[in-house]
Amino acid sequence: MFDVGRIRADFPILHEAINGHPLAYLDNAASYQHPRTVIEAISRYYEHDHANVHRGVHTLSHRATEAQERGREAARRLLNARSVREIVFTRGTTEAINLVAATLGQSLRPGDEILISHMEHHSNIVPWQLVCERSSARLVVVPINDRGEILLDEYHRLLSERTRLVAMAHVSNALGTVNPVAAIVAAARQRNIPVLLDGAQAVAHQRVDVRALDCDFYAFSGHKMCGPTGIGVLYGREEWLQRLPPYQGGGDMILSVSFSGTVYNELPYRFEAGTPHVAGAVGLGAAIEYLEAVGLERIEHYEAGLLAYATEAIGAVSGVRIIGQAAHKAGVVSFTVDGIHPHDLGTVLDHQGVAIRTGHHCAMPVMERFGLAGTARASFAFYNTTAEIDRLVAALAVARRMLQP
Ligand SMILES: Cc1ncc(COP(=O)(O)O)c(C=O)c1O
Incomplete structure (x- = not known):
């Protein structure tokens, strides 16, 4: 059994409060957090x-x-x-x-x-x-x-x-x-x-x-x-x-x-x-x-579930365009929201404790290929949960209300 609750207990930083909210750390492609053993x-x-x-x-x-x-x-x-x-x-x-x-x-x-x-x-x-x-x-x-x-x-x-x-x-x-x-x-x-x-x-x-x-x-x-x-x-x-x-x-x-x-x-x-x-x-x-000890096969399987859940949930938000829809993907959802600059989106999300990356992700030629200056990117690790993805989606709704013209 993959017990994400037990895994999360191993990571002290996941229990931080950020701007008065529990942290939802969805910036793992930039850097992972550390278990206590490390x-x-x-x-x-x-x-x-x-x-x-x-x-x-x-x-x-x-x-x-x-x-x-x-x-x-x-x-x-x-x-x-x-x-x-x-x-x-x-x-x-x-x-x-x-x-x-x-x-x-x-x-x-x-x-x-x-x-x-x-x-x-x-x-x-x-x-x-x-x-x-x-x-x-x-x-x-x-x-x-x-x-x-x-x-x-x-x-x-x-x-x-x-x-x-x-x-x-x-x-x-x-x-x-x-x-x-x-x-x-x-x-x-x-x-x-x-x-x-x-x-x-x-x-x-x-x-x-x-x-x-x-x-x-x-x-x-x-x-x-x-x-x-x-x-x-x-x-x-x-x-x-x-x-x-x-x-x-x-x-x-x-x-x-x-x-x-x-x-x-x-x-x-x-x-x-x-x-x-x-x-x-x-x-x-x-x-x-x-x-x-967690097991890389189990990690891959669990993250595939997170990716499928996030792709559907984020993709269902009005005005969202997901960039990168390959048949074989790892736990990364890069997206834009109509009328909102990714940096503004990232800032509003941060105020709600949700950490994502925004910008060109050190891959400017990819952004140029899709005609974009940047995207918002949620990236998952095996210690993330579907509840955190729900928080991201709820925070996107707040951002749309605040920022969309
Ligand atoms: C695909 C890829 N290659 C290379 C790097 C560079 O890694 P580092 O900055 O740890 O050297 C990154 C970091 O984001 C990456 O995602």
Whole structure:
């Protein structure tokens, strides 16, 4: 049984009052809230185990190293990666993508192409624009249809002998579309083209198996899955990570340094220069353990129910247009209300304790595709309830009365 009441009791912040109302937190695509186990794991680490990692012979340094590596093993388990050598800690999805862009990007030549989709988050657009500028490679964009789905025929047409990498969202943050990543990867692999999947919006919502997906890189952020900010993961297939040049130079990424040359460390440390975010890795590990205990299959099933309920309830509000109606969606409802600016809507909702995101959601090309400056977006986690969706709908009615001309 999925007992959402019991789950909610694990999240202290869900019991906050906001502007005199109980909080209805429906901004999970931006960042998740944290169960007590994650908060306690981080404070336990600082109270009992903190020191620098890999550097000391003393007990605390060993404890800190072990704590960090437990987080890495949890991330390996979450993704079903073959080895912890394939799990690189980063600051988040953004840095993970930048890491691939900065390293793999060094081999790009004029005329080479990077293939992305029209629904990418800015963090899966701008890093590629930067490397394309430097190398005179070309950024090629796969179009989407009016429901917000990738046009697979176009994808197949645009894949070519010039394509050096396919970089696509697993799940779109702005539309909620779950992309057909298995088909995307299979077509690229036939041509020996590596694939990076941006999993920022996927890992907390469904079981992800990088071996089954057969992708070469997979990126996600801790804070979008009940973990802390400032920590994320780049999964890289070991053969790929072995081939890539170092990302940043500094301590921990080396085996030996002399002025005549430096020998780089083994994987994954070769990509982790400097003192890492140890407490972040600890919190990430605790978040993964929490998600595993709830069960990702059960989370996916429960959230599908929330999405269906919200799509119907929000869609029934007069003047609402839902943006993103893909056949396969995760728990995101992006919408506009006739005659009301999304920011005004968000402000009125906040006064009633309902937290949603408004604006372009760091996906301006998607907004442009739909002829919009922005949308309001409700995004769900497994700790949300249909009662919170009812509160959102009631708050929309208030906003319409107040704001519609
Ligand atoms: C699909 C997607 N990719 C990338 C990111 C960037 O994540 P972060 O800011 O944690 O690096 C986000 C954040 O909203 C996202 O939704």
